[in-house]
Amino acid sequence: MSSIMEGCGKAMTEDSLILLKELAYVLKENSSRIISGWVDFYASYNINNLYQDYAEALDGVAKILNNYISYFDSGESDGFHKANKMLAENMAAKYISWEAMEQVFRAFEASCSNIFDDSKCTCDALDRIAEYQRIMNKTINEVFNIFLKAFLEVKDTDLVALAKMAEYHDSETSKHLIRTREYAALLAKELNKGEQFTKCIYKAGPLHDIGKIGISENILQKKGKLSKEEFEEVKKHTVIGGELISQAIRKQNKSKYYITALEIAMYHHEWFDGRGYPKGLTGNQIPISARIFAVADVYDALVSKRCYKEALPHDSAVEIIKSETGQHFDPEIIKVFLKVQDKFLMIKDQYSSDNM
Numbered sequence: 001m002s003s004i005m006e007g008c009g010k011a012m013t014e015d016s017l018i019l020l021k022e023l024a025y026v027l028k029e030n031s032s033r034i035i036s037g038w039v040d041f042y043a044s045y046n047i048n049n050l051y052q053d054y055a056e057a058l059d060g061v062a063k064i065l066n067n068y069i070s071y072f073d074s075g076e077s078d079g080f081h082k083a084n085k086m087l088a089e090n091m092a093a094k095y096i097s098w099e100a101m102e103q104v105f106r107a108f109e110a111s112c113s114n115i116f117d118d119s120k121c122t123c124d125a126l127d128r129i130a131e132y133q134r135i136m137n138k139t140i141n142e143v144f145n146i147f148l149k150a151f152l153e154v155k156d157t158d159l160v161a162l163a164k165m166a167e168y169h170d171s172e173t174s175k176h177l178i179r180t181r182e183y184a185a186l187l188a189k190e191l192n193k194g195e196q197f198t199k200c201i202y203k204a205g206p207l208h209d210i211g212k213i214g215i216s217e218n219i220l221q222k223k224g225k226l227s228k229e230e231f232e233e234v235k236k237h238t239v240i241g242g243e244l245i246s247q248a249i250r251k252q253n254k255s256k257y258y259i260t261a262l263e264i265a266m267y268h269h270e271w272f273d274g275r276g277y278p279k280g281l282t283g284n285q286i287p288i289s290a291r292i293f294a295v296a297d298v299y300d301a302l303v304s305k306r307c308y309k310e311a312l313p314h315d316s317a318v319e320i321i322k323s324e325t326g327q328h329f330d331p332e333i334i335k336v337f338l339k340v341q342d343k344f345l346m347i348k349d350q351y352s353s354d355n356m
């Protein structure tokens, strides 16, 4: 069956239009259940700030649901996108935190899938239900992306909150964000880069992979090796991250902290010898913040377990990094890294998954 989401901005097939209308019908028929389930979900998670009271919550949720229904029903080719945009921008304008947003979508997803699960269906209908659920998941994904952009426009951006949003999408943990900022700040300090620079790298570091918000979860969470095309897709997270942070810079101030965030997001996968991405910069063309962050990021990746690999011991990670001096890494930074490697081990142990 062709995908409904292909309808975003493109011509939709007849199949998709029929399915969209069916979805509107299912949602309409069950709207009171969806709405009350959704509101109860808010209440159980005690999401402050979202709605003042139950009546307002009911009203708010009903509006959101009706938006989806009317767009689905009208069969407008970019109906999904419009409904998603409206929801995401509304949330952002209400200064809702990303944590609350996550709950909102989980609630929507849960209340919809309950209804689909409960329906008494034939095999054919089950296929359709699976398709509805897939649409819902894709919807949530798109809303997140729009929300992120809207959030940057209306809120004095909390960069760490944004980084967490990217992390939600990725399989890495917030401990990775904490450890890498600690390693990078340690290197900056030992390189005598000054207090302000060290502070900037510490604050901006967690945003290094913010651009992953724009990469498909299927690729990010794939177990096993990525295909060539998939890897090309992943590489784009540097440029997407750079664009997102430039938007924040344009809207707000050009503080050193934002500039450092931009440099790290854009260039943390460049190699000293020019074999990295996205631009293939060499040596000092790569901002020092990104050269430092590359060491922190790779060390943490090597000593951590990921969905596609086991963790290496500290000594093996140090050997690998040392062997790539002048290729992947800046020799001056590696000199300092080797001097303070025992502190890396201390940070790793202090912020290991079991200790937090």
Ligand SMILES: [Fe+2]
Residues within 6 Å of the ligand: 208, 209, 237, 268, 269
């Ligand atoms: Fe990255």
Ligand SMILES: [Fe+2]
Residues within 6 Å of the ligand: 176, 180, 208, 209, 297
């Ligand atoms: Fe990372």
